[in-house]
Amino acid sequence: MGTDLTIGKLAVLLVVSTPEEEQQLLQVAGRAGYRIYQGRAGSMDPQKIFAAVETAAKRRGLIGEQYREEHALYHSILDAFHGVCRGEVALGSILRSAGLIFAIVRGPRMGGDYSDGEWLAVALYGTIGAPIKGYEHEVMGLGINHI
Amino acid sequence: MGTDLTIGKLAVLLVVSTPEEEQQLLQVAGRAGYRIYQGRAGSMDPQKIFAAVETAAKRRGLIGEQYREEHALYHSILDAFHGVCRGEVALGSILRSAGLIFAIVRGPRMGGDYSDGEWLAVALYGTIGAPIKGYEHEVMGLGINHI
Amino acid sequence: MGTDLTIGKLAVLLVVSTPEEEQQLLQVAGRAGYRIYQGRAGSMDPQKIFAAVETAAKRRGLIGEQYREEHALYHSILDAFHGVCRGEVALGSILRSAGLIFAIVRGPRMGGDYSDGEWLAVALYGTIGAPIKGYEHEVMGLGINHI
Amino acid sequence: MGTDLTIGKLAVLLVVSTPEEEQQLLQVAGRAGYRIYQGRAGSMDPQKIFAAVETAAKRRGLIGEQYREEHALYHSILDAFHGVCRGEVALGSILRSAGLIFAIVRGPRMGGDYSDGEWLAVALYGTIGAPIKGYEHEVMGLGINHI
Amino acid sequence: MGTDLTIGKLAVLLVVSTPEEEQQLLQVAGRAGYRIYQGRAGSMDPQKIFAAVETAAKRRGLIGEQYREEHALYHSILDAFHGVCRGEVALGSILRSAGLIFAIVRGPRMGGDYSDGEWLAVALYGTIGAPIKGYEHEVMGLGINHI
Amino acid sequence: MGTDLTIGKLAVLLVVSTPEEEQQLLQVAGRAGYRIYQGRAGSMDPQKIFAAVETAAKRRGLIGEQYREEHALYHSILDAFHGVCRGEVALGSILRSAGLIFAIVRGPRMGGDYSDGEWLAVALYGTIGAPIKGYEHEVMGLGINHI
Numbered sequence: 001m002g003t004d005l006t007i008g009k010l011a012v013l014l015v016v017s018t019p020e021e022e023q024q025l026l027q028v029a030g031r032a033g034y035r036i037y038q039g040r041a042g043s044m045d046p047q048k049i050f051a052a053v054e055t056a057a058k059r060r061g062l063i064g065e066q067y068r069e070e071h072a073l074y075h076s077i078l079d080a081f082h083g084v085c086r087g088e089v090a091l092g093s094i095l096r097s098a099g100l101i102f103a104i105v106r107g108p109r110m111g112g113d114y115s116d117g118e119w120l121a122v123a124l125y126g127t128i129g130a131p132i133k134g135y136e137h138e139v140m141g142l143g144i145n146h147i
Numbered sequence: 148m149g150t151d152l153t154i155g156k157l158a159v160l161l162v163v164s165t166p167e168e169e170q171q172l173l174q175v176a177g178r179a180g181y182r183i184y185q186g187r188a189g190s191m192d193p194q195k196i197f198a199a200v201e202t203a204a205k206r207r208g209l210i211g212e213q214y215r216e217e218h219a220l221y222h223s224i225l226d227a228f229h230g231v232c233r234g235e236v237a238l239g240s241i242l243r244s245a246g247l248i249f250a251i252v253r254g255p256r257m258g259g260d261y262s263d264g265e266w267l268a269v270a271l272y273g274t275i276g277a278p279i280k281g282y283e284h285e286v287m288g289l290g291i292n293h294i
Numbered sequence: 295m296g297t298d299l300t301i302g303k304l305a306v307l308l309v310v311s312t313p314e315e316e317q318q319l320l321q322v323a324g325r326a327g328y329r330i331y332q333g334r335a336g337s338m339d340p341q342k343i344f345a346a347v348e349t350a351a352k353r354r355g356l357i358g359e360q361y362r363e364e365h366a367l368y369h370s371i372l373d374a375f376h377g378v379c380r381g382e383v384a385l386g387s388i389l390r391s392a393g394l395i396f397a398i399v400r401g402p403r404m405g406g407d408y409s410d411g412e413w414l415a416v417a418l419y420g421t422i423g424a425p426i427k428g429y430e431h432e433v434m435g436l437g438i439n440h441i
Numbered sequence: 442m443g444t445d446l447t448i449g450k451l452a453v454l455l456v457v458s459t460p461e462e463e464q465q466l467l468q469v470a471g472r473a474g475y476r477i478y479q480g481r482a483g484s485m486d487p488q489k490i491f492a493a494v495e496t497a498a499k500r501r502g503l504i505g506e507q508y509r510e511e512h513a514l515y516h517s518i519l520d521a522f523h524g525v526c527r528g529e530v531a532l533g534s535i536l537r538s539a540g541l542i543f544a545i546v547r548g549p550r551m552g553g554d555y556s557d558g559e560w561l562a563v564a565l566y567g568t569i570g571a572p573i574k575g576y577e578h579e580v581m582g583l584g585i586n587h588i
Numbered sequence: 589m590g591t592d593l594t595i596g597k598l599a600v601l602l603v604v605s606t607p608e609e610e611q612q613l614l615q616v617a618g619r620a621g622y623r624i625y626q627g628r629a630g631s632m633d634p635q636k637i638f639a640a641v642e643t644a645a646k647r648r649g650l651i652g653e654q655y656r657e658e659h660a661l662y663h664s665i666l667d668a669f670h671g672v673c674r675g676e677v678a679l680g681s682i683l684r685s686a687g688l689i690f691a692i693v694r695g696p697r698m699g700g701d702y703s704d705g706e707w708l709a710v711a712l713y714g715t716i717g718a719p720i721k722g723y724e725h726e727v728m729g730l731g732i733n734h735i
Numbered sequence: 736m737g738t739d740l741t742i743g744k745l746a747v748l749l750v751v752s753t754p755e756e757e758q759q760l761l762q763v764a765g766r767a768g769y770r771i772y773q774g775r776a777g778s779m780d781p782q783k784i785f786a787a788v789e790t791a792a793k794r795r796g797l798i799g800e801q802y803r804e805e806h807a808l809y810h811s812i813l814d815a816f817h818g819v820c821r822g823e824v825a826l827g828s829i830l831r832s833a834g835l836i837f838a839i840v841r842g843p844r845m846g847g848d849y850s851d852g853e854w855l856a857v858a859l860y861g862t863i864g865a866p867i868k869g870y871e872h873e874v875m876g877l878g879i880n881h882i
Contacts, residue, residue: 050683070720215557413656
């Protein structure tokens with residue numbers, strides 16, 4: 001996978017990989033210039049999902065103090081959240097809940113190619129459904145922005 | 148990956164895997180009760196992307212003759228396309244183009260569990276951007292529906 | 295139905311009634327102060343549906359020459375069209391087609407009550423689906439605006 | 442109306458008919474293979490409207506225990522709700538409230554034709570407006586899905 | 589600016605002008621037949637922004653008692669709010685907040701031209717951003733409706 | 736206006752100012768570190784509006800050769816276009832046309848404050864309406880992005 005590693009594919013693979021695959025990915029990704037964080041967020045309230053990703057990115061140093069970096073991250077999350085919601089950017093207000101794994105990746109658009117500066121990718125993968133156990137199906141979203 | 152194979156993860160992995168990984172996936176997926184097709188579609192016209200996925204699904208027998216199956220597929224494509232477009236279901240009309248790999252998967256929501264009937268997943272992965280070579284970033288969408 | 299006749303219900307009934315029911319409706323509606331037109335419009339191009347309703351309204355004198363009346367009508371059509379499209383205001387661009395009956399109704403919000411001036415209702419009813427005969431299901435939309 | 446009875450028209454007629462017309466409809470519909478429920482839901486919170494329709498459908502046996510049936514119902518409600526909201530899937534958050542009659546219909550797409558399996562229609566009809574008595578106009582939505 | 593004064597430009601200028609420019613605008617606008625109000629509204633809850641504009645319009649007599657006037661105002665606010673939100677009609681639910689100046693203008697579409705009746709313009713200008721001081725950028729919206 | 740000059744206000748003022756006001760703005764803006772271009776674009780085809788702004792930005796050197804700069808501009812245009820369209824990102828397809836003045840501004844978020852790097856603002860102002868002369872009202876949009 002090494003040579004054609006890209007920021008989006010890396011984010012996607014991280015949220016669908018097993019723990020062993022993840023360890024392998026982290027090594028390959030580090031060599032290609034990427035910084036990464038992976039976490040979990042689930043809620044009927046979109047705000048909590050946004051906050052979980054933003055907090056993780058700040059704590060792990062994936063974004064800096066300037067507003068422009070927070071702005072880049074926010075729109076990556078929002079773009080990924082569109083993929084999760086598929087038309088209506090809403091969860092509990094329309095009686096549905098999401099349980100998600102998220103990945104944040106910072107680095108070049110294409111592995112090893114620094115000519116277009118740094119980019120940020122946010123991938124969200126998990127389930128959406130009624131607030132009843134098992135009444136849910138998978139969802140996926142990916143947001144990418146320049147930083 | 149065998150035991151926790153799910154229809155959505157399978158569709159996602161198919162569109163981001165290398166040819167070798169794909170062969171392995173196809174074997175595992177077949178044993179878990181999934182039927183699969185993977186293809187490519189790129190255009191400034193969303194209609195052509197919808198048509199490419201629909202035509203492939205019909206030719207490969209992933210959907211049958213009844214309208215209800217075409218209806219299930221259509222909404223899976225539309226849901227996945229929301230992930231690609233992230234807010235405005237449009238390509239060329241707002242001066243952007245997409246080049247996508249698609250996967251269609253038919254089978255149980257969770258590998259080997261036939262208690263909730265058959266489902267259909269469509270994954271779209273590729274790039275979106277200006278109609279200028281290299282002016283593009285990655286996108287991803289996933290749509291899942293009961294069939 | 296006489297006493298609780300309202301502009302929206304009247305528009306809805308017109309697009310789903312049989313020719314005999316329609317004749318009866320037209321008489322009741324006329325006595326309650328409503329002016330009405332009913333027609334058909336089908337296309338993969340939303341523009342043609344908008345144009346068919348606008349042209350009918352002008353020719354039948356349901357709207358006058360001032361822009362404010364055209365503006366009221368336009369937003370009634372657009373609101374009704376949202377009901378037809380349910381999330382993506384698009385037809386052919388996402389590979390679907392609509393065949394619709396439309397009704398335009400001008401008069402009081404509630405039958406016989408002129409205290410809140412004139413209003414305009416547009417109802418759209420018909421089918422949406424793939425451009426394949428019979429691959430379609432019903433849709434309905436209603437738009438109401440002050441005029 | 443007997444021969445051209447369709448699932449969507451039936452749902453629409455149910456929400457705009459008088460109690461006498463409704464009794465007649467129920468008889469005709471039963472003979473054509475339809476199961477029906479009609480109720481009321483009003484709120485500034487979309488979640489309560491979704492919950493009212495879902496609860497009614499489950500209690501009256503219009504959907505079964507499998508998630509796929511709940512999924513079909515959910516998207517019928519969401520589609521109908523788009524007709525009510527016409528662009529922004531929101532009520533109280535943008536200072537408006539809806540008072541609705543809903544109908545749920547399960548059966549063939551076209552009366553007596555079982556060749557394309559069972560479908561589900563949800564119709565919503567009522568008023569939307571400011572949270573001030575009488576400051577409201579009519580709205581209508583229809584959602585149809587295979588089940 | 590006198591001769592080409594229009595309702596929308598006037599609303600836009602009011603929300604971006606200094607207090608001195610504003611006084612001058614108010615005089616010119618009054619002579620051209622416009623009634624005006626300017627205020628402030630900031631919240632993570634869109635409802636409060638809608639309520640602030642509606643309350644101001646009623647208290648200052650910019651709209652009358654009929655529902656049709658409230659309806660015209662509501663849609664002007666909603667249209668302007670689209671410009672503020674740019675795709676997702678939501679604030680706090682997706683972890684963002686807005687601090688806005690609003691202007692309401694009632695009068696002819698074009699200064700001094702009463703041939704097309706009265707219109708209503710709502711302009712919103714201010715900042716949107718994370719709920720952290722300084723993490724915000726400017727936004728602008730304009731909604732115009734016949735009244 | 737000097738001390739509280741901001742990138743968005745500057746873009747807004749440019750599209751609504753008279754030629755004399757514009758000359759004055761250009762001088763003040765230049766001293767505060769802004770680069771500016773103003774042009775016109777009108778069409779029933781959104782693509783042409785996007786292309787007009789992109790072409791102008793490239794020719795005038797407001798964006799450089801890297802994709803990240805084109806990406807920043809594209810989303811500024813799209814955000815501003817949301818303000819113009821107010822819900823449906825479409826023109827001719829729903830039978831309407833727009834005639835717009837656009838301004839592109841590059842520089843600090845707040846005049847003279849370079850601590851948060853460079854930002855890009857796109858303002859669009861003009862009219863939207865039926866493809867009939869005079870059947871139109873004003874619209875305004877503003878999009879801001881880090882670059």
